[in-house]
Amino acid sequence: MELPASNASCGNGSLISLYCSSRQVxxxxxxxxSPEMPSNVTSHSWQxxxxxxxSFYIGLGLAFLSSFLIGSSVILKxxxxxxxxxxxxxxxxxxxYGYLKDAMWWAGFLTMAAGEVANFGAxxxxxxxxxxxxxxxxxxxxxILSSYFLRESLSLLGKLGCVICVxxxxxxxxxxxxxxxxxxxxxxxxxxxxxxxxxxxVLLLVFCLILIFVIAPRYGQRNILVYILICSxxxxxxxxxxxxxxITIKNFFQGMPVVRxxxxxxxxxxxxxxxxxQVNFLNRxxxxxxxxxxxxxxxxxxxxxxxxxxxxxxxxxxxxxxxDIVGTLSGFITIILGVFMLHAFKDLDISQxxxxxxxxxxxxxxxxxxxxxxxxxxxxxxxNIELASTPSPEEKPKVFIIxx
Numbered sequence: 001m002e003l004p005a006s007n008a009s010c011g012n013g014s015l016i017s018l019y020c021s022s023r024q025v026x027x028x029x030x031x032x033x034s035p036e037m038p039s040n041v042t043s044h045s046w047q048x049x050x051x052x053x054x055s056f057y058i059g060l061g062l063a064f065l066s067s068f069l070i071g072s073s074v075i076l077k078x079x080x081x082x083x084x085x086x087x088x089x090x091x092x093x094x095x096x097y098g099y100l101k102d103a104m105w106w107a108g109f110l111t112m113a114a115g116e117v118a119n120f121g122a123x124x125x126x127x128x129x130x131x132x133x134x135x136x137x138x139x140x141x142x143x144i145l146s147s148y149f150l151r152e153s154l155s156l157l158g159k160l161g162c163v164i165c166v167x168x169x170x171x172x173x174x175x176x177x178x179x180x181x182x183x184x185x186x187x188x189x190x191x192x193x194x195x196x197x198x199x200x201x202v203l204l205l206v207f208c209l210i211l212i213f214v215i216a217p218r219y220g221q222r223n224i225l226v227y228i229l230i231c232s233x234x235x236x237x238x239x240x241x242x243x244x245x246x247i248t249i250k251n252f253f254q255g256m257p258v259v260r261x262x263x264x265x266x267x268x269x270x271x272x273x274x275x276x277x278q279v280n281f282l283n284r285x286x287x288x289x290x291x292x293x294x295x296x297x298x299x300x301x302x303x304x305x306x307x308x309x310x311x312x313x314x315x316x317x318x319x320x321x322x323x324d325i326v327g328t329l330s331g332f333i334t335i336i337l338g339v340f341m342l343h344a345f346k347d348l349d350i351s352q353x354x355x356x357x358x359x360x361x362x363x364x365x366x367x368x369x370x371x372x373x374x375x376x377x378x379x380x381x382x383x384n385i386e387l388a389s390t391p392s393p394e395e396k397p398k399v400f401i402i403x404x
Contacts, residue, residue: 084099
């Protein structure tokens with residue numbers, strides 16, 4: 001809002017133009033103006049700004065904690081699956097559930113559960129388009145820990161891809177759209193009844209069922225994207241359920257009658273089904289493919305689906321400027337580039353120690369030695385004659401008769 005008027009012109013009967021983002025309003029002064037603002041209004045606005053920033057920083061801290069716990073949980077679960085394979089039990093990809101008896105896998109599962117709880121709280125205090133891209137931190141943690149504890153190699157280009165993913169996530173956070181305010185369970189239910197969101201949810205559900213029952217049995221063990229796409233698509237429902245349950249808990253402590261509303265129970269059922277499906281197919285992906293590849297690719301697709309779901313559900317893009325839209329798309333493309341580097345150059349052995357020894361031009365192959373014809377002395381000639389004159393055992397002696 002802008003007030004293009006000087007103090008001298010702000011008298012009784014003067015006109016003041018108010019410029020907003022969408023329209024222009026012309027107001028007329030009908031009384032005396034006081035340049036002083038009421039003290040209670042200033043105090044209220046300061047307290048409101050402090051409260052909003054305080055909530056945002058709480059959500060940011062919970063997101064950092066969640067990334068660390070989730071990144072560590074992947075390593076623990078992977079070690080449990082490796083011990084299962086070493087013991088000769090049925091692998092998770094073959095439909096086995098022997099990992100449920102492994103203590104290491106349960107440690108990873110509980111660590112991931114703690115990370116999801118922290119992530120749950122982060123979604124309650126901050127927008128989803130800010131919290132979700134911060135999951136890139138768990139990629140770095142998972143990649144670093146896997147190189148130390150799982151002996152999985154990560155080349156220099158792979159590490160650079162992780163850094164590029166974080167840079168793209170930072171750009172997305174800076175230009176993230178603001179959520180439309182949804183503070184009650186009733187408002188959340190009204191948002192989920194919107195026609196656009198219902199169509200989006202139905203399309204995601206149909207696509208997920210096709211992946212699970214048609215594509216996964218044929219190509220799941222050969223293509224890394226199949227199981228990851230299933231987890232990512234299901235993630236749209238889990239994040240929406242987490243967001244709604246977070247609002248429900250806040251309304252409960254505010255004294256609102258949320259227990260009588262059916263939405264919290266529906267969201268709890270959706271969350272239980274989606275999380276169990278994600279855990280199942282994520283275990284299959286980790287059982288077959290490299291951890292440093294599974295987690296970054298899962299992050300990209302999961303972030304894409306969640307951001308799209310948040311945009312459709314909360315109408316976030318309506319309040320964005322052209323600069324923010326371009327910045328968000330640029331950040332997302334940067335993340336995709338980082339994941340491409342991580343996936344495409346995974347087998348290229350490049351490290352910090354090998355860089356100084358690499359040449360710009362390839363080393364030419366060694367030239368063949370020239371054939372040198374040496375003159376043999378008489379002793380060598382005599383030896384060669386004797387070797388040539390000695391009959392082999394297979395040859396029959398020849399008799400020459402000379403007639404006089």
